[in-house]
Amino acid sequence: MATGANETGANETVGFIGLGMMGHGMAKNIVEKGYPLAVTAHRNRKPLEDLVGRGAVACGSAREVAERSSIVFLCVTGSREVEAIVRGKDGLMAGLKPGSVVVDCSTSDPNSTLALADELAAAGIDYADAPLSRTPKEAWEGTLDAMVGAKDAVFDRIKPVIDTWAGKVVHIGTIGDGHKMKLLNNFLSLGYAAIYAEALVLGAKVGISPQRFDSVIRGGRMDSGFYQTFMACVVGGNREAHRFTLSNAFKDLKYLEAMADAASLANPVGNAVKNSFAGAVATGGGGSADFVPHLPEFLGRANGFDFAAAVAEGKEET
Numbered sequence: 001m002a003t004g005a006n007e008t009g010a011n012e013t014v015g016f017i018g019l020g021m022m023g024h025g026m027a028k029n030i031v032e033k034g035y036p037l038a039v040t041a042h043r044n045r046k047p048l049e050d051l052v053g054r055g056a057v058a059c060g061s062a063r064e065v066a067e068r069s070s071i072v073f074l075c076v077t078g079s080r081e082v083e084a085i086v087r088g089k090d091g092l093m094a095g096l097k098p099g100s101v102v103v104d105c106s107t108s109d110p111n112s113t114l115a116l117a118d119e120l121a122a123a124g125i126d127y128a129d130a131p132l133s134r135t136p137k138e139a140w141e142g143t144l145d146a147m148v149g150a151k152d153a154v155f156d157r158i159k160p161v162i163d164t165w166a167g168k169v170v171h172i173g174t175i176g177d178g179h180k181m182k183l184l185n186n187f188l189s190l191g192y193a194a195i196y197a198e199a200l201v202l203g204a205k206v207g208i209s210p211q212r213f214d215s216v217i218r219g220g221r222m223d224s225g226f227y228q229t230f231m232a233c234v235v236g237g238n239r240e241a242h243r244f245t246l247s248n249a250f251k252d253l254k255y256l257e258a259m260a261d262a263a264s265l266a267n268p269v270g271n272a273v274k275n276s277f278a279g280a281v282a283t284g285g286g287g288s289a290d291f292v293p294h295l296p297e298f299l300g301r302a303n304g305f306d307f308a309a310a311v312a313e314g315k316e317e318t
Contacts (some may be wrong), residue, residue, distance in 0.1 A: 005010065010245055014161055015033030017062055017085055019047035019199050021243055022132060023075035025139030026165040031056045033164040038068040041173050066095030071158060075105040079112035086116055098124030103158055107186065109255045110176040117175045126176055130162060131182035133257050136243055143167035149178030184254045190249050194276040196230055197295040201307055209314030210235050233293035233313060242293045246285040249292055250277040268300045
């Protein structure tokens with residue numbers, strides 16, 4: 001298998017932890033594009049087995065991944081999981097060598113990111129944050145967006161590997177800035193989702209079916225890529241179109257709230273959006289198959305209204 005090399009010609013060995021909906025596709029692109037790859041799995045071993053079939057090496061712990069790697073990518077749920085992987089027993093800190101780099105592609109709390117970066121710097125290890133935008137489809141195709149917070153030299157080193165799974169890479173600033181920008185990005189997207197949900201439920205309650213609503217918005221000024229994947233699930237019934245869970249959305253909005261608090265900023269809109277998702281999660285929407293486009297269903301239930309039935313009735317109209 002070919003050995004991946006960065007732009008300065010120095011060979012890199014890559015580790016990847018977090019083989020979920022996004023991470024599996026990202027790791028697939030890293031190994032297929034020539035980088036030696038070490039991976040480990042927490043519960044679901046199917047992605048790990050697939051990657052081993054493509055040439056990756058399976059490891060039994062984060063420590064073993066670290067021992068085999070000069071750059072380790074993390075793509076997990078959030079800061080709590082990242083901290084456990086870095087600091088835990090048989091974690092990355094037990095195996096990383098000075099000169100290594102940890103790249104957190106999760107959507108994490110910037111305060112945690114900065115604390116971890118300081119701890120690793122004391123051991124001669126660099127840290128970068130490279131959260132993602134787009135969907136598992138783009139992860140598989142290698143066309144994700146990445147917003148990277150890193151020192152200039154670290155960015156130059158890790159970018160060739162990021163280029164294997166990203167079509168758009170923006171060096172947004174220094175350590176922590178990638179996670180700050182990701183929270184702002186998700187505030188916009190989840191804010192849209194909360195508005196769509198409320199508008200759709202209100203429309204259905206006053207006699208405008210979700211399908212007729214869509215016929216007006218689609219193709220107009222309020223249309224967007226996010227709207228299209230959201231509505232592909234809502235009215236198209238494609239559960240794979242927008243696979244981002246309500247619980248992850250709620251988590252990200254809590255991180256946004258913490259960032260606003262740290263900046264002494266009143267964020268009433270952010271809190272309103274957060275509360276929309278909090279209500280859905282609190283009333284049964286915390287499962288691994290409860291996605292952001294299902295928010296109208298939970299909002300409808302909170303108002304004694306069957307939104308799923310309204311979608312079904314709308315299909316009969318068309």
